[in-house]
Amino acid sequence: MPSTPYRPAASPGRERPGGIRVAELDLDGPDGPVLSFRPAPGTAADGAPVRGGDEVYALVRLRGRPVATVVCRVPPGRDPADAVAATARDKLAGRAPSAPSAHGDLPRTSVVVASREGADRLARTLDSLLAQDHPDFEIVVVDNAPVTSATEDLVRLKYGDRVRLVREPVPGLAVAHNRGVAVAGGTVIAFTDDDVVADPHWLTALTAPFADDPRLGCTTGLILPARLTTPAQILLESHGGFAKGFAPRVYDPRHPPAGEPLFPFTAGSFGSGANMAFSAAALRRIGGFDPATGTGTPARGGDDLYAFVSVLAAGHRLRYTPEALVWHHHRERWQDLMNQAYGYGAGLTAYLTALLARRPGLLPALLRKLPRGLAHARAITAHRDTGAGCTPGEHGTQNHPWPRHLSHLERRGMLAGPFGYVRARLRLRGVPLPGVADVGVADAEGGR
Structure with a gap:
C-alpha cells in the first residue's frame, strides 16, 4: 500500500490537534528494512506513540547517519513505521549509501x-x-x-x-x-x-x-x-x-x-x-x-x-x-x-555593525557587496502567502510561508540593529x- 501524500492540515495560524509528531526512522539502506522507529528525544517523555491519522515529521537515518527529513500522514490502521518508511524510500530512491566518516584522534x-x-x-x-x-x-x-x-x-x-x-x-x-x-x-x-x-x-x-x-x-x-x-x-x-x-x-x-x-x-x-x-x-x-x-x-x-x-x-x-x-x-x-x-x-545588522567597528579592514569588501546584500535581505525577509499551509522540512526552497506581520517585524529589527549594537557598547563601558x-x-x- 503506498504512503498517503502529505497535505498540510491547516494554515500556520490555526491550531492543529496534537500538532505534528516528531520521530526518528533508521533504515538499513535507501530501500532497506526498518532498523528502528521511535519518537524524537524531545517528544519521548510525552509517552504517546505515533498512531494512524497522525502527521509525522521524521528524521531519516541510514544505519544511524542522518540523511533527510520527511513529512507524511499515517493512514488509519496502518503501521506508522511502515508508512513513514515508504515515504522515506520514495525520497531516497536512487541514492547510493555513503560510507561512514572516518576520523583520527579526537581533540580534548x-x-x-x-x-x-x-x-x-x-x-x-x-x-x-x-x-x-x-x-x-x-x-x-x-x-x-x-x-x-x-x-x-x-x-x-x-x-x-x-x-x-x-x-x-x-x-x-x-x-x-x-x-x-x-x-x-x-x-x-x-x-x-x-x-x-x-x-x-x-x-x-x-x-x-x-x-x-x-x-x-x-x-x-x-x-x-x-x-x-x-x-x-x-x-x-x-x-x-x-x-x-x-x-x-x-x-x-x-x-x-x-x-x-x-x-x-x-x-x-x-x-x-x-x-x-x-x-x-x-x-x-x-x-x-x-x-x-x-x-x-x-x-x-x-x-x-x-x-x-x-x-x-x-x-x-x-x-x-x-x-x-x-x-x-x-x-x-x-x-x-x-x-x-x-x-x-x-x-x-548588529553583527555587520560589529564587524565594521572591530574589523574595519572588511569595509571595502562589504561596500562592494552592499547592493546585492540589500536585495538578499529583502528576499529573505519577504512576506510569503500562507494560504496553502506550511510544510516543515522544505528548507532552502525560499517558498516557505512567512506572514506579513513577521516580515515587517524582521525588517524593523534590521533597521534597529545598528542602534542596538551602539547602545550595548555604551552599556559595557567600564x-x-x-x-x-x-x-x-x-x-x-x-x-x-
Whole structure:
C-alpha cells in the first residue's frame, strides 16, 4: 500500500490537534528494512506513540547517519513505521549509501552551555551531553546574570563534579560565552544552548574534523525541531528553522564558494550558535565573541554570525557537518515567534555593525557587496502567502510561508540593529569583562 501524500492540515495560524509528531526512522539502506522507529528525544517523555491519522515529521537515518527529513500522514490502521518508511524510500530512491566518516584522534574538548534562569530546561541538555560518545571532554555551564540560585542548585546537587559551573554577572550571551572560553581547558570549544537535546554522537561528529584539518577554525552542525506541537513551532520550522540541510560543506576564504557572491557576509547560511565548535586558539586569537552582540543585549543577536565571519576573515576554514545533530525546543508561543523575527533582523545588522567597528579592514569588501546584500535581505525577509499551509522540512526552497506581520517585524529589527549594537557598547563601558586571549576582550577591541 503506498504512503498517503502529505497535505498540510491547516494554515500556520490555526491550531492543529496534537500538532505534528516528531520521530526518528533508521533504515538499513535507501530501500532497506526498518532498523528502528521511535519518537524524537524531545517528544519521548510525552509517552504517546505515533498512531494512524497522525502527521509525522521524521528524521531519516541510514544505519544511524542522518540523511533527510520527511513529512507524511499515517493512514488509519496502518503501521506508522511502515508508512513513514515508504515515504522515506520514495525520497531516497536512487541514492547510493555513503560510507561512514572516518576520523583520527579526537581533540580534548570543552562544551560551554550558557544559561540564564533556565534550570527548568537545562537538566535535559546536560543529561544528553553526559551521554556523549566522545572520549575526552568537559562540560562548563555559565550561569549568566542569575536572579535566583536555581541553576547553581541544579548543577551542584544533581551533577556535582561532572559539570563545571562558573558565574558571569554581566548579562548577554556573548559575554557568557566569553566567560566559558576563558576557563575552558580543551583545544576545541563547543557551544550549545540550554534548550537542546544532543544526539549521543553529536560531539564526536562536531569535533572530529579538527583532527584532520589544521586550517579548520570552526564547525557547525544540524539542528532539528524537538517538538512541533504549536502553530508557532510549526511555522518557524516551515520557514526554515535552524537546519542547513544534509550535505556537508566546507567554506574556505582562499576559495570562495561559487554561486555565493555575498560570501562571507551571509553568515546565517553557515550554521547557528546552538550547534558550533571552534579551535580554541583561533577563537581566542580573534578576541572571542563581541560582547555587545547576542541575546540579552540591545543588539538581540548576531554573536555567532560575528564569530563565523571573524574566523573566516582570519584565514581559517569553516565546516558544516550534518552528522553533528542536536534537537532544539522551538519557542511555543506566537509572542515568542514575533520576538524571534524581530531579533533575527536586529542580529543581522548588529553583527555587520560589529564587524565594521572591530574589523574595519572588511569595509571595502562589504561596500562592494552592499547592493546585492540589500536585495538578499529583502528576499529573505519577504512576506510569503500562507494560504496553502506550511510544510516543515522544505528548507532552502525560499517558498516557505512567512506572514506579513513577521516580515515587517524582521525588517524593523534590521533597521534597529545598528542602534542596538551602539547602545550595548555604551552599556559595557567600564564594565569588567572576561578575557579570552593573552589580552582581554576590551583590549582586543582597541582599548575600549
